[in-house]
Structure formats: structure tokens, C-alpha cells
Amino acid sequence: VADFQPEKILLSTYRPFFKQYLYFGDKMIHRRGQMQEFFPTPAIKNLIICISGIGASKNFSILITDCIPDIQLQFNGQCFPLYYYEESQKSSPTLFDAGSENEFIRRDGVSDFILERAQKMYGNRVTKEDIFYYVYGILHSPEYRTRFANDLKKMLPRIPLVDELREFWLFSKAGRELAELHINYETVPPYDGVTVIGTEKGLFNVDKMRFPKKGQKDTILYNGYITISNIPDKAYDYVVNGKSAIEWIMERYQITTHKESGITNDPNDWAKEVGNPRYILDLLLSVINVSVKTVGIVEALPELKFL
Secondary structure, X not given: OOXXXXXXXXXXXXXXXXXXXXXXXXXXXXXXXXXXXXXXXXXXXXXXXXXXXXXXXXXXXXXXXXXXXXXXXXXXXXXXXXXXXXXXXXXXXXXXXXXXXXXXXXXXXXXHHHHHHHHHHHOOOOOHHHHHHHHHHHOOOHHHHHHOXXXXXXXXXXXXXXXXXXXXXXXXXXXXXXXHHHHOHHHOOOOOOOEEEOHHHOOOOOOOOEOOOOOOOOOEEOOOOOEEXXXXXXXXXXXXXXXXXXXXXXXXXXXXXXOOOOOEEOOHHHHHHOOOOOHHHHHHHHHHHHHHHHHHHHHOOOOOOOO
């Protein structure tokens, strides 16, 4: 029998740009993998790069997150952390220590070996965090994905160190900018170019978002009152796990009922919980901008040159 532990209820990244509560108890989850090492307590912050696993039928995909991901955030996903944590009991507890209190030792997810190589090539100012973001940047490179498309279906990606100092910093800077967008997507301002009509009635509940007709993606019918139009085509070029970020929002934020249990999942409940009736609408508008900005950063990535 498993005892319910409220502290095991955590916010997780279930699908791209869609968070959901997770009960992370070891009696309920058979295989927690290494997530306990990446996020040992709710108070400990971390970043992990999640990539599609071996054998995916879809194109290679990548997304960073700051909370525990579902294994299908990417197809059979593999995750690589900025840090991991080891549990450490105090060897000589005193009367002033809490008997059950554990400490965690933070370890770097980026190895000393690759740091030494990078510093030898690019100088001592390079840090492990710079390398972490470099990886996120280079794995967004269309040239990298095209050149190694066959390998990426059969094995985990191998990360080259580019020849030139300038290119290293361009990839690292781009990776950092992409991470900032993809982690803080909820607070990114709406895309300026779109037109939103129908909000004056204050009716923001959503049943299921739709396109007006097949192939017309410049407009989204948010509900029976609100319409979003003038969405740029390039916003749909940002694809994660086989689907555009915008269409992930449209798919996940709809009312569904589980056939076997009869349980209804209503995303409008989350808007009520956070005290923002516009939450889903604002999220969609933010993700449109995230998508456009992501495409812009990716298009500006330098040519991939390495020995």
C-alpha cells in the first residue's frame, strides 16, 4: 500500500508547451529513470535538453525544459541535464541536525573532458554552461540535421566542436536565446502581427480550437466568439516532435473525456486555478511569437564547419 505524499505532486512537461501535474511517487511510477537525480526536490532548479530517441519515424527533435518531462515529450525521449544531484547523508550528525534531512551534491552534466577540449580550442573563458547552450544551438542547425539525418535515426547525436571561435560563440549564444524562449514561453509577449477579434465579451473558455478549413492556417477559430488571424506561415515552421508548436497548443488545450473512466479533462480549469481567464488565449499568442522568433534564430545560425 502506498501512502499519499502531497509533496510528490509536481508540475511536469507532458507535451511541448503543455504542462501537467505529475505524482512522482516511487510506489506509483515503476521506472522513474534518472529524473530523481535531475530534480531531487521541488526546490532544486535544473535544465534538461530532451531529444528524440533512437528509431523515431519522425524527424529529429529537441526541446529544453525546467521540469520533469514525460518520456514521450519527444519520441522515446532521451534527456541530458545541465546538472545532476547525488544524495549525501551527513557522516557525523549532531543534535542540531534534522534527523531525516538529506543534502544533495550538485554535479555537472557537462564533463571535465569536453570542457578542457573546448577551452583548448576557444580559450579559458568558456564554461560548462556555455557548452550546454552550444549543444542546444547546434542541434537546432538545419545543416546539422540534414547532414546527419540517417545517423540521428540510429544513434544519439554526436556533437562536433566547430573550427572557429566566432562560430562557437554564435551557436552558444543562439542556444541560450532559444532556451530562454522555450523555457519562459508563457511570458513571451504576443506576436505583434496577428489580429484578435471577439475578446470584448470576456468569453475565453475553449472547447476545441480549429482552422476555418483544411490548409488555411493563417486563422484560428479559438471558440465561438474569438478569432485569431494574420498568423504568419513561418510560425508553423517551428516543429517539435512532428508537429508545430502552435498545433500542440491547439491539440492539448481542448476538452476531452476518457472513454473507459468517463473522466473529463477540461483545460479551462487551469485558467481558473491560475486566476487568468485569458490564460489559454494568451498562451497561444505567446507561442505564435515563440515560433516566429525560434525560426528567426535558427535561420541565422552559422554554417557548420568542423574537422
